[in-house]
Amino acid sequence: MNDQWAKELQDRVQKIQAGGATKYHEKNAEQNKLFVRDRLELLLDPGTIRVEDGLFANCMEEGLPADGVVTVTGKMNGQTVCVMANDSTVKAGSWGSRTVEKIIRIQETAQKLKVPMLYLVDSAGARITDQLEMFPNRRGAGRIFYNQVKMSGMVPQVCILFGPSAAGGAYIPAFCDIVIMVDKNASMYLASPRMAEMVIGQKVTLEEMGGARMHCSVSGCGDVLAKNEEEAIEIARRYLSYFPANYKHKTSKIEAKSIQEGIRSIEEIVPDNQNVAFDMKEMIRAIIDDNSFFEMKELFAKEIITGFARIDGRAVGIIANQSKMKTGSLFVDSADKSARFITLCDAFNIPLIFLSDIPGFMIGTQVERSGIIRHGAKMIAAMSEATVPKISIIVRKAYGAGLYAMAGPAFEPDCCLALPTAKIAVMGPEAAVNAVYSNKIAQLEESERNEFIQQKREEYQEDINLYRLASELIIDGIIAPERLRDELKERLELYESKEMIFSERKHPVYPV
Amino acid sequence: MAGTVWKVLVSEGDVVESGQDVIILESMKMEIPLSAEMDGKVSKIMTNEGDFVAEGDVLLELEGI
Missing domain, CATH: 3.90.226.10 (2-enoyl-CoA Hydratase; Chain A, domain 1)
Structure with missing residues (x-):
């Protein structure tokens, strides 16, 4: 030239x-x-x-x-x-x-x-x-x-x-x-x-x-x-690094790592007292490969934790209630945050793990006026539609529609497993006894009230006994906390071939 | 978040450290400890145990020392 x-x-x-x-x-x-x-x-x-x-x-x-x-x-x-x-x-x-x-x-x-x-x-x-x-x-x-x-x-x-x-x-x-x-x-x-x-x-x-x-x-x-x-x-x-190139592929498995060194056991992390908060992020670190957590929207709607991680080298998406923030109840923003994250994982074939410790959707005028019902519907719709492997772990409480939103048994998770600390119910014992017996309680003499309430709460506890739920096949199993990581590893491997079409139609009418 | 003031753990004039729990709310049948965001002296408590409070309400004022 x-x-x-x-x-x-x-x-x-x-x-x-x-x-x-x-x-x-x-x-x-x-x-x-x-x-x-x-x-x-x-x-x-x-x-x-x-x-x-x-x-x-x-x-x-x-x-x-x-x-x-x-x-x-x-x-x-x-x-x-x-x-x-x-x-x-x-x-x-x-x-x-x-x-x-x-x-x-x-x-x-x-x-x-x-x-x-x-x-x-x-x-x-x-x-x-x-x-x-x-x-x-x-x-x-x-x-x-x-x-x-x-x-x-x-x-x-x-x-x-x-x-x-x-x-x-x-x-x-x-x-x-x-x-x-x-x-x-x-x-x-x-x-x-x-x-x-x-x-x-x-x-x-x-x-x-x-x-x-x-x-x-x-x-x-x-x-x-x-x-x-x-x-x-x-x-x-x-x-x-957590994603495949497109929707037709899956994220490649990488070399597995063990959990972070020196982390406390799940048994130590999760308090038995349902009223006391704990740090769910510590529990996540106790089940995932060391240093593999990638959190989405860490600073936004902190009552729900959404993030990618690796378990045994496999990419997963984790959705977990953070009782430390606003009791872990679902709010308008946290429902949106979850809906979006679930859709993202499902689009690119990333299996979902739900860790429940949820008192329910938040109540009160403030959230009703912001449309908590339609925002909650977004999350429930996204979670229902997800066809990737869907593993539901009840860590502690799963009350009311909270159980539904966190991939409860009715939403076709591949399994719904409970830790021994789990409680599944329409609501907690205090609220339930009050809801059912408030007239009766009001009629009782002051001196008889406490004993009655106590007795009804105990009956209620028996009614929602975990082994009863397992016996009725509501949950698929009860697992020891120290088994959880291995259980997840095995199930993620076994569910790899999952393939399903959720529904036949053009597209849903999105609840927005 | 919206809830009831369950316990006020400090009094006016108390010196508190950043991170120290000062009030415990009760909501959704859960205890919600609220901690001081800075070292300081409690200059004013604007709530009583049993009060219903909403998001954004000021419950307590700290002054830097």
């Missing part, structure tokens, strides 16, 4: 790969933000193959290298993945028509290859000056979201939010399976504080409006809060 041509190509490539103007690189560095290509270096396996399309997008224009987005196909944990990554040094990562076209094309590639799609978001939103070219048309920005919905459950979709994700752009994270947000820098909002002040007269800070911590702890739009960009990228790599 003509030397001059080669030189021109090389110069152009170098210039495009360098991104936007120096001042924007400096601004990024001040905010502890990495350049988009450095992020990709950390995300993808070092020294492995990767291809990039659309490097020359909008190259006839000055100052819009790659049109502000890098789209690559490469390797992550040895698995092929597709990635789109905004370049915040190019017009603040805003979207023009070619930016949008590149994003749509990489999504199409992910669908054709049936591989995970990652969105590295750091964008001010649409270039309003270019709206006709990038906003309303068939292959305008709306198509990005349409594709995401289409890809949901087909391949894992991961969002790492490094900076803003504004207005319509905020729907990219909304349609991903997981949103990892970098503390202080990441934000998500439909309208900026400036816009909110202009339109509705509200004065707030960006952090209050749509900061990373707010979304990870209050709104539930964020799943994991990362300290910095490096950590966020590491979290994404770890997250995908």
